[in-house]
Amino acid sequence: MSSPLIYGCMTIGGSWDDTPPDAGTVDRARTAVRTALDAGITDFDHADIYANGKSEAVFGELLAEDPRLAGRIRLQTKCGVRLPGNTAASGAPVHYRLDRDTIRAGLEGSLRRLRVDSVERLMLHRPDPLADPHEVADALDELRKEGLIRSVGLSNMSTLQVAHYQQLLATPVTALQLELSLRHRGFVEQQILANHPEGAQHSFPEGVLEYCTANGIEVQAWGALARGLYTGAPIPPEDQHAAATAETVQRVADAHGVSGEAVVLAWLMRHPGGIRPVLGTTDPRRIAACAESVALAPRLGHEDWYALLTAARGAPVP
Numbered sequence: 001m002s003s004p005l006i007y008g009c010m011t012i013g014g015s016w017d018d019t020p021p022d023a024g025t026v027d028r029a030r031t032a033v034r035t036a037l038d039a040g041i042t043d044f045d046h047a048d049i050y051a052n053g054k055s056e057a058v059f060g061e062l063l064a065e066d067p068r069l070a071g072r073i074r075l076q077t078k079c080g081v082r083l084p085g086n087t088a089a090s091g092a093p094v095h096y097r098l099d100r101d102t103i104r105a106g107l108e109g110s111l112r113r114l115r116v117d118s119v120e121r122l123m124l125h126r127p128d129p130l131a132d133p134h135e136v137a138d139a140l141d142e143l144r145k146e147g148l149i150r151s152v153g154l155s156n157m158s159t160l161q162v163a164h165y166q167q168l169l170a171t172p173v174t175a176l177q178l179e180l181s182l183r184h185r186g187f188v189e190q191q192i193l194a195n196h197p198e199g200a201q202h203s204f205p206e207g208v209l210e211y212c213t214a215n216g217i218e219v220q221a222w223g224a225l226a227r228g229l230y231t232g233a234p235i236p237p238e239d240q241h242a243a244a245t246a247e248t249v250q251r252v253a254d255a256h257g258v259s260g261e262a263v264v265l266a267w268l269m270r271h272p273g274g275i276r277p278v279l280g281t282t283d284p285r286r287i288a289a290c291a292e293s294v295a296l297a298p299r300l301g302h303e304d305w306y307a308l309l310t311a312a313r314g315a316p317v318p
């Protein structure tokens with residue numbers, strides 16, 4: 001059974017260069033992962049590019065230290081983003097590449113670094129306009145037949161892209177990862193402003209949550225904490241509504257006796273789309289604070305939910 005929250009491992013490997021992770025980085029990662037496990041989190045999100053592969057390598061080290069851990073967790077990783085000096089040669093432009101060899105090499109590198117034989121899910125990190133979807137689907141189906149992955153995830157894709165892959169793949173598409181938060185709330189604005197001139201100001205893949213719900217594809221939210229914008233991180237002066245939103249978050253948190261992080265995440269989880277936040281914090285206190293969202297989400301009432309939305313958008317709903 002998967003946990004409502006997913007732990008995002010993007011930053012546990014330290015810097016995004018090729019210096020090896022030092023003991024401090026590994027200690028911080030160990031504390032973060034243990035705190036996440038203690039908070040009931042069973043699912044961990046990776047990508048081949050994170051900290052130049054070091055996030056997966058550090059996680060692999062933690063799995064080697066505690067061989068029983070692998071049986072308690074579910075791993076997903078991503079492939080297809082090519083960063084210079086990371087997954088691409090230095091001097092190459094940042095680009096996306098989803099062909100048979102890149103997908104296989106990306107997964108094999110992740111399995112090697114994570115020190116596991118398979119992962120629950122391989123995600124296509126971003127759409128590559130030059131990819132042949134038939135080749136991509138074939139490549140993923142081969143990986144599944146070989147027992148290296150159990151299912152496919154997609155990330156930063158539109159409704160039609162999801163539908164297309166679902167149609168081509170024999171392997172089940174089980175998750176879509178998108179940036180969703182109180183700040184990045186186009187998914188809600190689009191629903192509210194379906195018949196309103198301001199609707200055009202909000203870009204979000206139309207109907208994607210509805211499509212995923214109807215097809216049993218879970219929606220995962222990256223950037224769910226809005227990088228702490230409403231829970232204590234410095235507010236940039238140009239972000240007009242963030243201070244008022246942070247106050248509303250605190251008011252709701254105080255009323256329910258929970259942390260601000262719990263409110264920010266519960267706002268997403270209260271949506272009937274079954275959204276699973278992917279937490280990017282490495283701070284153990286914040287990880288524990290995030291875990292309070294699980295109990296809060298079903299208790300977050302309509303008025304609190306709309307008060308948070310109204311504060312974040314800086315205007316009442318029409």
Ligand SMILES: NC(=O)c1ccc[n+]([C@@H]2O[C@H](COP(=O)([O-])OP(=O)(O)OC[C@H]3O[C@@H](n4cnc5c(N)ncnc54)[C@H](OP(=O)(O)O)[C@@H]3O)[C@@H](O)[C@H]2O)c1
Nearest residue numbers: 008009010222223224225226227228231232233280281282
């Ligand atoms: N599919 C994709 O394209 C994609 C893109 C980006 C990320 N992801 C995944 O999603 C996960 C989360 O994404 P994210 O890290 O961008 O989003 P996030 O969870 O919204 O933000 C986490 C970041 O915000 C900082 N932060 C949180 N609260 C703070 C506060 N009160 N004060 C100061 N800093 C605060 C954290 O620092 P501390 O560690 O110090 O708390 C951390 O650096 C990643 O780990 C990765 O697994 C996926």
